[in-house]
Amino acid sequence: MGVGAQAATRRRGAELERAILRAAVAELAESGYAGLTMDRVARRAGTNKNAIYRRWPHRAALGVAAYRQLVTEQTPTPDTGDLRGDALELLRGVNCDLATPRAEVLRSLLASANDEPELLAQLHEQVADGGTGPWLTILDRAAARGEVADGTVHPRVATVALVLLRNEYLTRGLTTVPDNVLVEIVDEVYLPLVRRTG
Amino acid sequence: MGVGAQAATRRRGAELERAILRAAVAELAESGYAGLTMDRVARRAGTNKNAIYRRWPHRAALGVAAYRQLVTEQTPTPDTGDLRGDALELLRGVNCDLATPRAEVLRSLLASANDEPELLAQLHEQVADGGTGPWLTILDRAAARGEVADGTVHPRVATVALVLLRNEYLTRGLTTVPDNVLVEIVDEVYLPLVRRTG
DNA sequence: TCGATTAAGGTACGGCACGTACCGTACCCT
DNA sequence: AGGGTACGGTACGTGCCGTACCTTAATCGA
Known part of the structure; x- marks a missing residue:
């Protein structure tokens, strides 16, 4: 019904979950945890809060999951000689x-x-x-x-x-x-x- | 109008401020910062939020002030001999x-x-x-x-x-x-x- | 002593965000 | 084809922050 054009096929399961998590990571990186709003994450992921609450019991859990995604970089061990x-x-x-x-x-x-x-x-x-x-x-x-x-x-x-x-x-x-x-x-x-x- | 009996004299200035701060400290100690609600502090102090916002610009400031009160204890330096x-x-x-x-x-x-x-x-x-x-x-x-x-x-x-x-x-x-x-x-x-x- | 000023009390908001409920609908499996 | 499950949309109820507005008591100056 909306003007958005992403209604081609309805995402489900893992795919939707990834989309939500990506949106949460983006919000976390942009606005910090305080800006990580369930409504905003839902809107950004192109879904609604229901889909989020079926996967994470509350905001904090989603925040932790998004944080895990955010910090999966590893710095190599230096070797300068001393x-x-x-x-x-x-x-x-x-x-x-x-x-x-x-x-x-x-x-x-x-x-x-x-x-x-x-x-x-x-x-x-x-x-x-x-x-x-x-x-x-x-x-x-x-x-x-x-x-x-x-x-x-x-x-x-x-x-x-x-x-x-x-x-x-x-x-x-x-x-x-x-x-x-x-x-x-x-x-x-x-x-x-x-x-x-x- | 309330059933409370503390309406003998109306507290003002420093006295009221101390009462608010004491209430905030109590809430902080009992329920943590998350439980430090302006409404609850006001009710506990026997006043209303107005009196609080005239003294502290927002919740965080009140929280810091209450925390200062909470940690004004000093432990003596030990002297065991070694x-x-x-x-x-x-x-x-x-x-x-x-x-x-x-x-x-x-x-x-x-x-x-x-x-x-x-x-x-x-x-x-x-x-x-x-x-x-x-x-x-x-x-x-x-x-x-x-x-x-x-x-x-x-x-x-x-x-x-x-x-x-x-x-x-x-x-x-x-x-x-x-x-x-x-x-x-x-x-x-x-x-x-x-x-x-x- | 008595009005004027100040600061308190009381209450009702606007706004926002969390978490829930309900219902219609698309997908998937057998 | 039909049932079960998950998604979309939306509307709530609640709680809390911070503000506005008025009423009432206390203090102060003339």
Whole structure:
């Protein structure tokens, strides 16, 4: 009945679900979680709220699903030749990620998912697993070069720099952390720590 | 006209403001920021929304003000006799704080204050200043005992343990961090780090 | 002492967004 | 062909934010 011309065939099942999710991702990227309105997602996907609520029980669930789609990029592990360079490179990569609206989206989702432990768990998973791997890799390479003592480094030690950066971002404002702070984290904390532990 | 009997004298100015703030704090503590409704605060304070909007421009501002009231407690700096005990004690204190609904409130506020840089700044201030002092104190005492080398420790180093705990809380779920993790943080990261730096 | 001014109370909105209900209709399977 | 299922459209009910408008009490200045 509408003026729209997409009534050729009616989408169903997985196809419609993908369309909804794509619309949700777009809204999330454009307007953040606050702008992720069920009505707007429905309109953008060319469907109605009913189709959404048959798949996700509430807005927060849709938001988490859209966020998963939004953050499925992986940054390659750097290999500059020495541990200091690798660590700095990793930190800079994360720092760029923090500058994108994705961080704000994540915070909004964390706040909105307080009542749904399941959603919280999903989010925490994504955040937690985000960074441990690359740090172990660069430490292994450093050990092979003799930069640090051999032996397994405690994961808590390996990711200290990442954790400090996260804290810096949360503590100071929302903007990108200046590069000299990254250098400080690496030189004052991370390198002294990993060079000692073995 | 109501059945309530508090219509003896009409509160004004600072008195009314305190009543509103107390009601907001109570709502915040009971139901979190999501439950901090202007209507409910007004009803609880025995007044109406008008009186609130004359003092705070919007809900977020009232939320921040109430949060300030909520976190004006100070934990004394521990003095157990050695650095390890002091650090653990500090961590345990913070850990207890995280168990209260205050942490959830803070997350909600952080997410909701994205559009108000002023409010964000106030919140960040409170979070940032929260813990540096005590850590410097216990490090000074440790230096006096000869446990660590003399000289000024970088603030970033001094608060590493606190930052790790915060991260642990944000990363893994919502519950209290188990004590063995606190021990791990102190023994694997904090003590090796501060004993080396000097 | 007494009006004028200020600040409170009371209430009713407009607007928006979430989540639900109902009904007609297109698709799919047997 | 016929039944079951999912989609489209739409209209609600509810809750909350923020605002407008008026009434009423308290305070202040002359």
